[in-house]
Amino acid sequence: MLPVASLLILVPLIFAAVxxxxxxxxxxxxxxLLGSLVTLGITxxxxxxxxxxxxxxxxxxxxxxxxxxxxxYTVGIDGISMPLILLNAIVIPLLVVYSWSEDREAPNxxxxxxxxxxxxxxxxxxxxxxxxxxxxxxxxxxxxxxMVNIWGGEKRAHxxxxxxxxxxxxxxxxxxxxxxxxxASWQQTGVPTFDIRELISQYQxxxxxxxxxxxxxxxxxxxxxKIPSFPFHSWLPEAYSxxxxxxxxxxxxxxxxxxGLFRIILPMLPNAGSPDLFIxxxxLLGSxxxxxxxxxALRQKDLKRMIAxxxxxxxxxxxxxxxxxxxxxVSGAMFQQFSHGLIMxxxxxxxxxxHSSAGTRIINDLGGLAQKMPKLTVIMMLxxxxxxxxxxxxxFIAEFLVLTFTFANLPGFVxxxxxxIVITAGYHLWAMQRAMFGVYxxxxxxxxxINSLQVFSMAVIALLVLYFGLNPSPVLDxxxxxxxxxxxxxxxxxx
Amino acid sequence: xxxxxxxxxxxxIAVTGLFVLVTGIFMSPQAKNMLGYLATFGVLAxxxxxxxxxxxxxxxxxxxxxxxxxxxxxxxxxLVVALLVSVAAIKYNEDSEHxxxxxxxxxxxxxxxxxxxxxxxxxxxxxxxxxxxxxxxxLAGYEKQNPRSLEAAMKYFVIxxxxxxxxxxxxxxxxxxxxxxxxxxxxxxxxxxxxxxxGLVAVVLLIAGFGFKMALVPFHMWAPDTYQGSPxxxxxxxxxxxxxxxxxxxxxxxxxxxxALQPDWQLAFTILAVVTMTFGNVxxxxxxxxxxMLAYSSLAQAGxxxxxxxxxxPMALAGGILYALAHAFxxxxxxxxxxAVVWMVTSEKRGNLEVPDHLDNxxxxxxxxxxxxxxxMVFVFALAGIPPTAGFMAKFVLFSSTIQAGxxxxxxxxxxxxxxxxxxxxRLVKYMYFLPPEGEKVxxxxxxxxxxxxxxxxVLVIGIWPEPFVQWAMEAASVLV
Numbered sequence: 001m002l003p004v005a006s007l008l009i010l011v012p013l014i015f016a017a018v019x020x021x022x023x024x025x026x027x028x029x030x031x032x033l034l035g036s037l038v039t040l041g042i043t044x045x046x047x048x049x050x051x052x053x054x055x056x057x058x059x060x061x062x063x064x065x066x067x068x069x070x071x072x073y074t075v076g077i078d079g080i081s082m083p084l085i086l087l088n089a090i091v092i093p094l095l096v097v098y099s100w101s102e103d104r105e106a107p108n109x110x111x112x113x114x115x116x117x118x119x120x121x122x123x124x125x126x127x128x129x130x131x132x133x134x135x136x137x138x139x140x141x142x143x144x145x146x147m148v149n150i151w152g153g154e155k156r157a158h159x160x161x162x163x164x165x166x167x168x169x170x171x172x173x174x175x176x177x178x179x180x181x182x183x184a185s186w187q188q189t190g191v192p193t194f195d196i197r198e199l200i201s202q203y204q205x206x207x208x209x210x211x212x213x214x215x216x217x218x219x220x221x222x223x224x225x226k227i228p229s230f231p232f233h234s235w236l237p238e239a240y241s242x243x244x245x246x247x248x249x250x251x252x253x254x255x256x257x258x259x260g261l262f263r264i265i266l267p268m269l270p271n272a273g274s275p276d277l278f279i280x281x282x283x284l285l286g287s288x289x290x291x292x293x294x295x296x297a298l299r300q301k302d303l304k305r306m307i308a309x310x311x312x313x314x315x316x317x318x319x320x321x322x323x324x325x326x327x328x329x330v331s332g333a334m335f336q337q338f339s340h341g342l343i344m345x346x347x348x349x350x351x352x353x354x355h356s357s358a359g360t361r362i363i364n365d366l367g368g369l370a371q372k373m374p375k376l377t378v379i380m381m382l383x384x385x386x387x388x389x390x391x392x393x394x395x396f397i398a399e400f401l402v403l404t405f406t407f408a409n410l411p412g413f414v415x416x417x418x419x420x421i422v423i424t425a426g427y428h429l430w431a432m433q434r435a436m437f438g439v440y441x442x443x444x445x446x447x448x449x450i451n452s453l454q455v456f457s458m459a460v461i462a463l464l465v466l467y468f469g470l471n472p473s474p475v476l477d478x479x480x481x482x483x484x485x486x487x488x489x490x491x492x493x494x495x
Numbered sequence: 496x497x498x499x500x501x502x503x504x505x506x507x508i509a510v511t512g513l514f515v516l517v518t519g520i521f522m523s524p525q526a527k528n529m530l531g532y533l534a535t536f537g538v539l540a541x542x543x544x545x546x547x548x549x550x551x552x553x554x555x556x557x558x559x560x561x562x563x564x565x566x567x568x569x570x571x572x573x574l575v576v577a578l579l580v581s582v583a584a585i586k587y588n589e590d591s592e593h594x595x596x597x598x599x600x601x602x603x604x605x606x607x608x609x610x611x612x613x614x615x616x617x618x619x620x621x622x623x624x625x626x627x628x629x630x631x632x633x634l635a636g637y638e639k640q641n642p643r644s645l646e647a648a649m650k651y652f653v654i655x656x657x658x659x660x661x662x663x664x665x666x667x668x669x670x671x672x673x674x675x676x677x678x679x680x681x682x683x684x685x686x687x688x689x690x691x692x693x694g695l696v697a698v699v700l701l702i703a704g705f706g707f708k709m710a711l712v713p714f715h716m717w718a719p720d721t722y723q724g725s726p727x728x729x730x731x732x733x734x735x736x737x738x739x740x741x742x743x744x745x746x747x748x749x750x751x752x753x754x755a756l757q758p759d760w761q762l763a764f765t766i767l768a769v770v771t772m773t774f775g776n777v778x779x780x781x782x783x784x785x786x787x788m789l790a791y792s793s794l795a796q797a798g799x800x801x802x803x804x805x806x807x808x809p810m811a812l813a814g815g816i817l818y819a820l821a822h823a824f825x826x827x828x829x830x831x832x833x834x835a836v837v838w839m840v841t842s843e844k845r846g847n848l849e850v851p852d853h854l855d856n857x858x859x860x861x862x863x864x865x866x867x868x869x870x871x872m873v874f875v876f877a878l879a880g881i882p883p884t885a886g887f888m889a890k891f892v893l894f895s896s897t898i899q900a901g902x903x904x905x906x907x908x909x910x911x912x913x914x915x916x917x918x919x920x921x922r923l924v925k926y927m928y929f930l931p932p933e934g935e936k937v938x939x940x941x942x943x944x945x946x947x948x949x950x951x952x953x954v955l956v957i958g959i960w961p962e963p964f965v966q967w968a969m970e971a972a973s974v975l976v
Contacts, residue, residue, distance in 0.1 A: 065962070066961055066962045066965060067962065068962060068965050068966055068969060069892070069965060131891075135882040135883065135887075138881065138882060139882065142881070145921075149925070149929070150929055161918075164917070164921075165914065165917075165918075168914050168917065169911070169914055172910040172911075172913070172914060175894075175910070176898060176903065176906055176907070176910070179894070179895040179898035179899075179906070180898055182895065182898075183895070183898055183899040186899075214903075
C-alpha cells in the first residue's frame, strides 16, 4: 500500500519547488500540469482503494516528530476529507489547462504557487495532529496572498492585505483554542499530545464548562471566518473579485473552514458547556449568511463580485446543515462543499473569460454575449442553473438535503433560508439575462469566444456537476457514513 | 583541583583572540585576510567543544562559575552568532587594515558573553558583562571614517556606561543586604530582601541595568541608532549575541538569585514586555531603513522573550530560551543579509548611498543577489513566526505557555503583535521579489553567502526538526526552576 496521504502533500510540494526554477512559460505550465496530474493519479488510486462503508481513518500513518511536546506526524484520510481531496485533485489540473494560453509575468511563480497551494490545502485535509493542521492552515495563506497581491486587479494591494490580516487574526484565535485544549488535556492526562482525535475525546472530561466554551468558541470563530460565514465575511468579496481567475478558483477550493466544522467542531459540540446555544448560534449564522449573501449578490454590478457574494450565501448551507445535526443534513453540508467547489470553479472561470475578452465585468455594460460566445454561454448557463439549485445538478442535492433534514431540528432557520431561494434564482437569472442574452452590446467590439483549452477544462467540470447531480453516491456514501458516526456521538451525549 | 578542560570552549576562544591580535601585528596587509579564517576555525572548535560537553555539570573556581545546561545552551547561542559574524566579516574586512583588531574584539566579546552565561557569582557576572560590553563599544565605532558609526558607538557607550553603573549599584545593594555575591547563597538568603526597601531599589536598578542590554522599552533609545549606524556584522553581534547576554544574566540574577522578589520584578517585566513588543512592532512599520526596521523588530522580539519572566512556567522559560537560539540565527542572518546589500550599494555606487540600507536598495534583490534575497526572506518569515522555521517553533512554545498559565490576555497581545509584524516583514519580501530590479545581477560574495546559508540552515533545522533543541531548552529551563 502506498503512503497515499504523505504523497498527496509531498508530490505537489516537490513539483511546486521544481516549478519555481523553470525558465519559460511552457516549462512552468507543463511542470504545473504534470505535478497536478500525478497528484490526481494518486488521489484516484486512493479513491479506488477507499472503503466507503467505514468511518474509520484509512491510509493512516503516524510517527513521532517532537515527542517532548507530544507532536507527531499523523495523517489519514476518511469520508470527510476524501471528497475534498478529490475536488482539489480534479480541479487543479483543469485550472492549469484553463490558464495555459494566458500570458503573465513570472509564470514559474504563478504555477509554483498553485501547486504549493494544493499541497497546503491537502495538508490540512489529511492532518490528524493539531500542530500540523495549524501549520498547513497557515501555509494556505501565503500562496493566496501573493496570488492576489501580484496578479490581482486594480485594488489588489488592499484586497490582499485585508484578506491576509483578517484571516490570519482569525487563525490566531483558533490557535489560542488549540493551546487551550492542548494544555487542559495535558493537565488532565499528564501526557502532552496534539493528536486531534485524542484531544477531542479528552475534551469531554474537562471540568470547567467555561473553559470548554472558550475553547469551542475560539475554534469555531477560526473556522467560521474561513468559511466565511456572516458576520465574518467582509474579506471575501474583495479577495475573490480582485484575485486573478486562478486565484479565485483556489479560493473556492479552500474548503478548510467547513472541513474544520466537520472534523473538529461537530465531534466537540455535544460535550461543550452549552451545546444547545451553540447549535442555535451556528444555525442562525448559517441561515443569515444564506439570506444576506443572496441579498448582497442581487445588488452587485460586477459579475465577479456577484459570484463572490453568492459564495457567502452558498457556504451558509454548510454551517446550517452542520448545525442540523442529523446524519443527512450533515452529509448535505459536506456535499455542498464538494458541489460548491465545482460550480464556483466554472463560474469564476466564466467571469475571467468574460473579463479578458469583453474587457469589463460590469453586468450592465455587457449584453448579448451569447451571440459572440456561444460555447461559454452553454457551460456558464449550466453552472448558473446548478448554482441556483436546479434538480439534476449537484447544487440541488446539497441544498435539498440540508433544508429537508435540518428542518427537523431547526425549522425557523430553514424558513429563513427558504426565503433566499427565490432571491438566489432571481439574481442568477437576472444577471444571465442582462449579461449574456438580449441585444448584443456593440460597444464591446469584437468579442472572442473561449479557446478550446478553456472549453475543455470548463466542460469537464460541468460534466462532473451533471454526473454527481444525477448520481451523487460515489462521494455522498462516504459522507453519510461519517456523518452517521458524528451524529451518533451527539446522540450518545444526549444532544 | 579544577578541571580546566571544562572551560575548553572559553579557552579556545580566548587563545584564538590573543593569537589573532598578536600575529596580526607582524603580518602584511594582504596576509591579514587569513586571520578571518583563523578566527572562524577557533569559533568552530569552541562550538564543537561546547556541543561535545553537553550534559556535563560542574561548579568551578570556588563556586563562581557554573557549567550547566543553561550556560551550555547560551554558549551555543553566542558561538553560533560569533561563527556567523566571523564568516561574514571575512568579506566585510577585505580591504581593512585593522582585521586583527576586529576579530580580537569579536572573540573577546564572545568570551565575555560565554562567561556571563556560566557566571554563578555577581562579580564574575559583572566583569564578564563589562568585557563583552567594552569590546562591542569599540566594534560599533569600527568604521572610523563613517560619522554614523561613530554616533552609534558614542551613544552606545554613554548609555551603556550609565547602565553598567546602575547595574553595579543594584548589585551592591543585593550584596549589602545579603552579605554575599554568590548567586546560590543570595538565593538562600533572599528572604532578607523581601519586604525590604533595599530589595526594591535593587530590583529597580537591576531592571534598568539589564533592560539596557536587553533593549527593553524605555531603555532602548540607543538600540535603533546603534544597530543602524554600526557595521552590519557588528549589528548582528549586538542584536543576536549581546542582547542574549542581557537575557541570560537577567535569568540568573532575577529568576535564580532574586526568586523571593518574584512578585516585584514580575510586575515590572509584565509592563516592560507588553510595552516593548507593541512599541517595537508599531514603530517598525514606518521604517524605511532596513537595519532600523530590524532594530525595532529586535525590540519586539526582546519583548516576546521577556514574556518568559512574566509567565514563569518551565514551558515558558524553555520557550524563551529556545527563542534566544532561534533569534540568534534569524537576526544575525538578517543583519548579515542587510550587510551584503550595503556592500553591494557602496561598491557599485548606485542606489540610495545616503542610507545604503534603504528599502529602495532592496528592490528586485531576488534577481540581483539571489542567495541574499532568499536568505533574507527566510529570516523575515522566521521573525514573523511562519512555519516551518525556528521562529515559529519558538513562538509556538512560548506563546502556548501563556495559555497554560491562564494568561489569555498576554497571549492575545503577543499574537496580535505577531500578526502586525507580518506587515513590515512582508513589505520587505515584496520589495525584494516583486519590484523590478534597479541594476544588474551582482551575486552574493562567498563569505556572505556562506554565513547566510549557515543561518538559513539553522533556522530551517530548528523549524523542521525541533526535538533536540526543545529538549535542550527544557533542560536549560530546569536549571532555573
